Amino acid sequence: MFRDISLSINNHTINCECNIEKDKIIIKTIDKLKPNSIIKIFYDENIYEVQLNKNTKFNLGKPGEIFIHHNNNELTFSIILKNNYFVKSVYKYINKLIKKDILIEEINLFLKSKAGAKYIEDITDLLVSIKNEDKNIENLILDNTSEYERIFNLLINNKTYISIAKNMSDLELMLLITSYISVQYIPNIDQKSFDDLINVAKNYDNALENIWRLGMNFDCLGYDYNLLDDFFVNSKNVAYLSEYIGGVQQVNEEAIVNKIINTGDKDFIKQILKDTFITDVLDKKYKEMLEKSL
Numbered sequence: 073m074f075r076d077i078s079l080s081i082n083n084h085t086i087n088c089e090c091n092i093e094k095d096k097i098i099i100k101t102i103d104k105l106k107p108n109s110i111i112k113i114f115y116d117e118n119i120y121e122v123q124l125n126k127n128t129k130f131n132l133g134k135p136g137e138i139f140i141h142h143n144n145n146e147l148t149f150s151i152i153l154k155n156n157y158f159v160k161s162v163y164k165y166i167n168k169l170i171k172k173d174i175l176i177e178e179i180n181l182f183l184k185s186k187a188g189a190k191y192i193e194d195i196t197d198l199l200v201s202i203k204n205e206d207k208n209i210e211n212l213i214l215d216n217t218s219e220y221e222r223i224f225n226l227l228i229n230n231k232t233y234i235s236i237a238k239n240m241s242d243l244e245l246m247l248l249i250t251s252y253i254s255v256q257y258i259p260n261i262d263q264k265s266f267d268d269l270i271n272v273a274k275n276y277d278n279a280l281e282n283i284w285r286l287g288m289n290f291d292c293l294g295y296d297y298n299l300l301d302d303f304f305v306n307s308k309n310v311a312y313l314s315e316y317i318g319g320v321q322q323v324n325e326e327a328i329v330n331k332i333i334n335t336g337d338k339d340f341i342k343q344i345l346k347d348t349f350i351t352d353v354l355d356k357k358y359k360e361m362l363e364k365s366l
Contacts, residue, residue: 077115095186111140118247121152153185167255191232250285
């Protein structure tokens with residue numbers, strides 16, 4: 073199945089096949105579908121555009137969700153790759169989420185797309201270098217670590233990668249980073265840009281999860297987390313506040329507890345004290361501060 077896109081009916085995955093026609097990827101279901109089915113397409117809206125056939129009846133769900141009202145035995149639709157597809161492929165490789173063979177496969181796919189056609193010369197040269205087609209003996213005897221580092225440097229210094237990444241909006245950058253809970257190599261941004269990512273995430277779907285993931289990714293890198301502290305306290309979502317306090321190492325427990333007390337919401341404080349995960353993580357003196365505030 074195509075990566076970062078899935079089809080399902082009532083949470084049961086539907087098997088599909090993919091074919092490339094000109095600059096589009098055609099997705100066709102393999103499993104026989106029942107009439108009057110509602111098929112959910114879930115995809116990464118940051119890297120794909122889904123194109124449905126003219127007569128397809130559908131409803132949009134959350135970002136990255138389409139619900140198809142289907143009456144036939146099969147469904148066919150097309151996917152258009154965006155520029156960010158290439159950036160995400162690079163991001164996955166440098167963070168060791170995919171290996172060389174998958175990287176080559178994804179870059180080849182991007183080259184065949186309408187978006188990739190604009191960068192054909194540069195990316196073709198990049199592919200040649202990644203594949204090591206010069207058959208240089210020194211390159212052929214490189215160990216796996218050195219091979220990873222060699223390709224790492226090719227990717228991060230690639231002209232097309234730099235150009236596309238520089239032009240990504242705050243929303244696109246936020247969606248790329250929050251695709252994963254935590255990775256080693258993340259964009260090098262200043263405090264203002266970090267705050268901009270938080271503010272974009274606040275006003276987008278799945279804000280609690282995305283802001284928690286931003287906190288996890290940028291943890292202990294010297295960023296001020298005041299906006300995150302305020303967000304999770306003001307959300308009054310004990311489950312996510314618990315994950316934030318317990319999962320993000322740089323969280324200042326004293327600052328968080330003071331913010332919680334300053335809400336003056338005794339029911340909220342009682343819920344926190346009942347949460348065993350938070351109370352197991354919090355230092356004894358901060359639990360006592362919460363108890364005294366009641």
